[in-house]
Amino acid sequence: MNPELTHWTGPLGLPRFDLIRDEDFAPAFDACLTEAEAAVEAIAANPAPPSFANTIAALETAEEPLNRLCAIFFTLVGTDSNPAREDLQRRIAPRLAAHGSKVSMDPRLFDRVEAVMQDADALAPEDRRLTELTLRGLRRAGAGLTGEARKRMAAIRERLAVLSTEFSQNVLVDEREFVLEIADDHLAGLPDWLIRAMRAAARERGRQGQVVTLNRSLIVPFLEYAEDRALREVAWRAWTARGSGQGAGGAATDNRPIAAEILQLRHERAQLLGYEDFASYKLEPEMARSAENVEALLTEVWTAARTRAEADAARLTEMLREDGVNGALEPWDWRFYAGRRRRAEHDLDEAEVKPYLTLSAMLDAVFDTARRLFGIELHEISAPLWSPDVRAWEVVRDGRHMAVFVGDYHARPGKRSGAWCSALQQQHKIGQGQRPIVVNVCNFTPPEAEGEPAYLSWDDAHTLFHEFGHALHHILSDVTWPSMSGTSVARDFVELPSQLFEHWLEQPEVLDRHARHAQTGAPLPPDLRDRLLAAGNAEQGFATVEYLESALVDLAFHRGAPPADPMARQAEVLAELGAPTAIPMRHATPHFAHVFSGDGYSSGYYSYMWSEVMDADAFEAFLEKGDAFDPEIAARLEEWILSKGDSLPADELWLKFRERKPGVHALLKGRGLLAKTS
Template sequence: MNPELTNWTGPLGLPRFDLIRDEEFAPAFEECLKLAGDAVEAIAANPEPPSFSNTVAALETAEEPLNRLCAVFYNLAGTDSNPAREELQRQFAPRLAAHGSKVSMDPRLFDRVEAVMQDKDALSPEDRRLTELTLRGLRRSGAGLTGDARERMAAIRERLAVLSTDFSQNVLTDERDFTMAVADAELGGLPDWLLRAMRAAARERGLPGQVVTLNRSLIVPFLEHAQSRALRELAWRAWTARGNGSGAGGEATDNRPIAAEILKLRHERAQLLGYPDFASYKLEPEMAARAENVEALLTEVWQAARGRVESDGRKLTEMLNADGINGALEPWDWRYYAERRRQAEHDLDEAEIKPYLTLDAMIGAVFDTAQRLFGLEMREFSAPLWSPDVRAWEITRNGQQMAVFLGDFFARPSKRSGAWCSSLRQQHKIGSGQRAIVVNVCNFTPPEETGAPAYLSWDDAHTLFHEFGHALHHILSDVGWPSISGTSVARDFVELPSQLFEHWLEQPEVLDRHARHAVTGEPMPAALRDRILAARNADQGFATTEYLESALVDLAFHRGEPPADPMARQAEVLADLGAPKAIPMRHATPHFAHVFSGDGYSAGYYSYMWSEVMDADAFEAFMEKGDAFDPETARRLEQWILSKGDSLPADELWLKFRERKPGVHALLKGRDLLDVAS
């Protein structure tokens, strides 16, 4: 086995990606699965009486080589996929799931951990928390099942691993294989910065002229600016066809039957464990706890957003009709007319804004904010990574290393869409301890020429801050055990740091310091800055509605009996809501990767809004002090939220930070929906 797959020798402990070959992964997986199996078996079969040290703590490191191998491989599979890596995913997804089932359903391990829990009062608070979580995880994985139920649970988990891999790869295929050429005569309304991005996308694919791809940073501005209604419709239909059998991959990438089978298997899995449905199972350990609590929050915000959307829709329809187009506003019309309205009401033009929002300038803003809040220092260094575009920084505080941070910012055909944060290595204090290696991945449009500045939209800049908020959760983590460090928290708590950090982008002092013109170096004019901030909630009714539609459909999928036809259930939920035709779900079922490319956000897409209730309230804590960089509030934020991981329940951590429960008022105020709600 290539030692670089598990014993990394690159700068600051990074893997040497230049020394890794695809053909080395299969034998490495075979060896690491065996090593992990042997290590766990030794714990389960240990003749010594169960103790925290020989059972719970031992499990924390038993699978370390396999964990490191998976970190390398799945990072590559998400950021730089190719046919060999896709085949490896299909090959080893069921193998890894089978290994996971064997470990987590081992009754001997369950009995040992349960025995340790009998003496929990002798444990330190963090060790007790780890033991409780380990026992809960074993119980929820089916360690208490026997006979046919046990075998069926293992089979379900293996099948779900295959299905989620297929779902993700189908979406990637449809995204990667679609391009729409736009003739020179059809470029009306497209700003120069977007034309440059479209031409760069064409060159990257060896095509002439300019093209639209399904990269969000390209297709959304095209829908906002293209004067050709026919082209907007073609682009929108391609974007929403991902995974439904009519996308670029055709019937081979139809995710609808995959989604139906996933929902059916999740329901069966929950019932095997004694839960009435998957939502009950999934929400039990979350802050929300019950589906009724989720529905209550989403419904309250829906009512406020619906009033705003009805008002906005009337105004946009008037604009449509004034252009000589009779009939209703369509989904491919909304963004176009909303952008025209924003420009008219706030005197804003993306071409005027983008030169001040270069990627390097916004990285500087992110790092400066982290330094002022938490005393972090960043030093960029060179390392052999998976793409020349990827950048690396060492993060220190008071001369001590805090983490290594990697940024993979630009879209590539081989990268799955969206933005995310992951870690190659978790922080812990076992032995001499280790600090995190954390990765932020985005899909920004690359510059037209090598060495030229990369321009971000306002939404892109928010994404940059959002993902670094997740990174801070890893960077500032200060717990003993890897499985409770960093972002290993309740799903509806994990978005709190990321969404909270976005608030600092909107602080005038941050923009005044960092939003500087790419050519002249001059700071953004105060008048332009103020117009941007005044317009930040423009079309908030649309953004809130498309999100809530997806969250409510996700919740409906997992409550009660699973739908035989998810598309019919989706239509039924939207009809019951009275969802506007011109605002479809942000993520329709066939490409709803949050929900179907794994269990992470299944019955949990609501968590962005659940966390937003807290992030709005958390930023109010700074505002109450009259200083967005108030040192004492920042110290408390690190002490009780960013450093604690899952060492305490999320609701306890929140109360220690804020000393009261959060309310929806700050969220509605932040989205400019308060007047509608009242």
């Protein structure tokens, strides 16, 4: 086995990706799975009486080589996939699921953990919490099942692993294969910066002229600026056809039957464990606790958002008529007319702003904001990573090593769409301790040529801040056990740090300091800055509605009996909501990766808004002090939110930070929806 897969020798403990070959992974998985099974077997078969040390603590490190191997492999699958990696992913997914089932459903482990729990009052607080979480995890995995129910649960978990892998790979194929060539005589309305980006995308694919791909940083501005309505429709339909069998991959990438089977299996899994439905199972350990609580929040915001969106739709329809179009306002029209309206009403054109929002400048803004709030500094290092454009930094505070941060920012073929944060290595204090290695992945349009700057949209800049908020949750983690460090928290709590950090992008002092013109170095003019910030809520009706549609459909999928036809159920939910026809779901079912490419956000897509209630309220704490960088509030934020991981329940951490429950008022105010409800 290639030792670099589990014993990393790169700078500051990074893996040496230059020493890793695709053919190394299969034998490594064989070896690491065998080693992990032996380590867990030794714990389960230990003749000594169960104790925290020989059971709970031992389980925390039993699979460390396998965890490190998975961290490398799945990082590459997400950021730099190829046929060999995709093939191995399909083959390894059921094996990993089978291993997970064998461990989490072992009755001997369950008995040992239950025995430790009986004496848990004598343990240190973090140790007791870990014991509680371990026991809860085993119960929810099915460790208490027997006979045929146990066998069926294991089979369900293996099948779900296969299906989620197929789902994500189908979406990736459709994203990778679609290329829309735009002739020179169909460029009307497109700004120069977008045309240059489209030409760079064409060159990257060995084509002449300019193309639109399904990279969000290309297709969204194309839908906003392209005057050719027919081309907007083609692009929009391709974007929303991903995974439907109507995309670039054809019928082979149809995720609709996969989604239906996933929902059926999740429901069966929940009922095997004694829950009414999957939503009841999934929400039990979250802050929301129940589907009823989730629905109450989403419905309260939906009413205000739909009212705003309907008013916007009426105005955009008027603009459509002014252009001589007599048909209905369509989804491929919304961004185009909303952009035109924003430019007219706020005198704001993205082409005017974009030169000030280079990736370099916005990274400086991100890092400087983190320094001013938490005293950390980032120093770039040279390291062999998976692509030449991936960068790494050492994070230090007061001269002490805190973490390694890796940023993979540019779109490229073989990279999963979207943006995310992961950790190659978790923080913990076992033995000599370990500091985290954190990865942020985005899909920004790359520079037009070597040596040129990469430009971000305002939405891209928000994404940059958002993902680094997740990274801070890892970087500042200060707990004993790896399984509850960093972002290992309730799903509806995990987005609090990321969404909260976005607020600093919109602080005038941050923009004044860092938004500099790429060519002249001049600061963002105050008037342009003010217009940019004033336009921030211009499309909150649209943004909130498209998000809530997805969240409410996700919740409906997992409440009660699963739908035989998810697409019919999707349409039914949207009809019940009275959803505006020109605003489709942000993530339609066939490409709803949050929900179907694994269990992470299943019955949990609502968590972004649940967390937003808290992030809006949390930023109010700074505003109440009159200083967005108030050191006392920043210290409390680190102490009770960013450093604690899952060492205390999320609602307790929030109350210790804010000393009261959050309310929806700050969210509605922040989205500019409050006045519409009064």
